Amino acid sequence: MEHRTYVTFEWDTEDNAEFDAGGNIVAPGGRQIIEDLQRGLRQRGFSVTDVVMHEFYGWSFNAISERVQVWCMIQYAEPWLLVTDVPFSRMHWLLGRKPRLQHSRVCTAIHDVLASSRRARTIQWFSPREYNQSQGSEGADRP
Numbered sequence: 445m446e447h448r449t450y451v452t453f454e455w456d457t458e459d460n461a462e463f464d465a466g467g468n469i470v471a472p473g474g475r476q477i478i479e480d481l482q483r484g485l486r487q488r489g490f491s492v493t494d495v496v497m498h499e500f501y502g503w504s505f506n507a508i509s510e511r512v513q514v515w516c517m518i519q520y521a522e523p524w525l526l527v528t529d530v531p532f533s534r535m536h537w538l539l540g541r542k543p544r545l546q547h548s549r550v551c552t553a554i555h556d557v558l559a560s561s562r563r564a565r566t567i568q569w570f571s572p573r574e575y576n577q578s579q580g581s582e583g584a585d586r587p
Contacts, residue, residue, distance in 0.1 A: 450572060451528075490509055512530060528550060
């Protein structure tokens, strides 16, 4: 079975992008949502980095589990899409840090934060391949 590291969901309130007078994007939507996720992971014992804008379309932070950084990035893809990844996973594996296990721990915690928030609905998990093939439909209930 493939590792499910992408999650889609709907959120109960709008979190829209900000635009300047010329219609150019100043800040993408999703900042409040990812800050809620970041706070929830911190409450569950994970170290987290600050939220930063990811290019022009999303927001990201790192969650750290047993010295493995898991990158978490949100963007609006009708519905919201949260992508997680472990950069340099081979290096972590060589150092004996079990990156796949730590990645799974973070994804499970993200699921718990979303499910317990009562703000997220239609939560669906995908492997990257599943997401690309199904265009974000027919996901699993859990990571």
